Amino acid sequence: MKKLMTLFSLLVAISVSMAFTPASGGYKVGDTATDFSLKGVDGKFVSMSDYKDAKGFIIIFTCNTCPVVKQYEDRINALHEKYADQGYPLIAINPNDPSIQPGDSMEKMKVRAKEKGFKFPYLFDAGQTVYPQYGATKTPHVFLLDASLIVRYIGAIDDNARSAESVGVKYLENAIAALEKGKNPDPNFTKAVGCSIKAKA
Amino acid sequence: MRKLFLLLAFCLSIQLTGQDVVVFEKFDDFEELLYKDDGKTYVINFWATWCAPCIKELPFFEKIHEKYKDKNVKVILASLDYKEHLERKVVPFIKQKGLKSEVVLMDDPNANVWIDKVDKRWSGAIPATVFYNGKNRKFMEQEFSSFEELESVVLEFK
Numbered sequence: 102m103k104k105l106m107t108l109f110s111l112l113v114a115i116s117v118s119m120a121f122t123p124a125s126g127g128y129k130v131g132d133t134a135t136d137f138s139l140k141g142v143d144g145k146f147v148s149m150s151d152y153k154d155a156k157g158f159i160i161i162f163t164c165n166t167c168p169v170v171k172q173y174e175d176r177i178n179a180l181h182e183k184y185a186d187q188g189y190p191l192i193a194i195n196p197n198d199p200s201i202q203p204g205d206s207m208e209k210m211k212v213r214a215k216e217k218g219f220k221f222p223y224l225f226d227a228g229q230t231v232y233p234q235y236g237a238t239k240t241p242h243v244f245l246l247d248a249s250l251i252v253r254y255i256g257a258i259d260d261n262a263r264s265a266e267s268v269g270v271k272y273l274e275n276a277i278a279a280l281e282k283g284k285n286p287d288p289n290f291t292k293a294v295g296c297s298i299k300a301k302a
Numbered sequence: 303m304r305k306l307f308l309l310l311a312f313c314l315s316i317q318l319t320g321q322d323v324v325v326f327e328k329f330d331d332f333e334e335l336l337y338k339d340d341g342k343t344y345v346i347n348f349w350a351t352w353c354a355p356c357i358k359e360l361p362f363f364e365k366i367h368e369k370y371k372d373k374n375v376k377v378i379l380a381s382l383d384y385k386e387h388l389e390r391k392v393v394p395f396i397k398q399k400g401l402k403s404e405v406v407l408m409d410d411p412n413a414n415v416w417i418d419k420v421d422k423r424w425s426g427a428i429p430a431t432v433f434y435n436g437k438n439r440k441f442m443e444q445e446f447s448s449f450e451e452l453e454s455v456v457l458e459f460k
Binding site (some may be wrong): 165168188202236239242256257260261262263267272288290292294295296297298299302 | 313350352353354355382384411412413414417418425426427428429430443446
């Protein structure tokens with residue numbers, strides 16, 4: 102009987118732990134994202150809860166060093182210009198470990214932010230705790246959240262990394278437009294080539 | 303006119319290189335490389351000259367080519383560089399590193415469609431590698447830390 106009880110409590114423990122362990126691979130569309138508190142290039146910590154009136158959040162995992170990112174920097178600036186005032190603050194997070202990619206240190210982030218005139222928070226995922234929760238695997242990697250921090254779109258900014266002029270579909274902008282109309286973004290998940298996130302094996 | 307000129311320059315550039323780099327502008331043309339059924343084990347590594355971890359692991363793929371090229375293993379290094387960078391970046395890189403494996407350039411801008419066609423599990427981050435022999439297939443979105451690690455995967459197909 103005692104053995105049976107032990108077995109039973111073990112089963113309960115397993116099922117409870119399974120229920121509370123987030124699915125591996127990070128968020129899927131429909132999941133609720135966790136807020137964070139990460140330090141930015143201006144030395145201040147930023148959380149989504151700082152934005153009381155936000156209608157949503159454009160979270161972009163990005164870095165200083167990835168050539169794909171560099172092709173998007175001007176477009177990321179433009180997205181901030183366009184959407185911050187509409188209630189969708191853009192928050193950039195560098196997930197890379199600078200001990201592997203020295204070009205992605207906080208000091209270098211400050212330099213890049215100044216060079217490119219970033220007006221949005223550019224945060225450092227110190228300890229690499231945030232990007233695995235989101236399931237970011239590369240830079241750039243976009244997560245669009247709504248006001249309740251529900252993930253509504255994951256993927257690419259648009260369908261042409263090489264040139265802004267050749268873009269056919271603005272996935273992220275279309276997704277925001279859908280939220281504005283109270284609709285679900287379609288597509289709500291896209292893929293693009295990017296740089297792997299640099300982490301110790 | 304400008305397009306014609308670019309095309310001409312482009313054809314010429316391929317001829318001038320020591321190693322012919324086949325350029326695929328459409329994934330549909332590239333796709334057959336992922337489904338050959340000739341008894342060989344194919345190792346198809348997606349990389350780019352701008353991808354530091356990719357460059358780091360290239361010597362392991364070169365060593366696979368060297369050691370197994372006469373043992374039914376074919377290594378294909380599929381560069382995701384832009385075709386405009388073929389002459390200026392990719393070809394000089396091949397020469398500088400003395401790459402012996404076959405290099406192809408895959409430059410279909412519609413990544414949202416073709417990434418899934420390579421493998422549903424691929425997020426699009428590089429490096430990434432497809433291994434297959436006939437119906438047996440393995441996809442790995444990761445960087446190999448040693449030749450032995452890569453070789454052990456290749457040997458699963460022997």
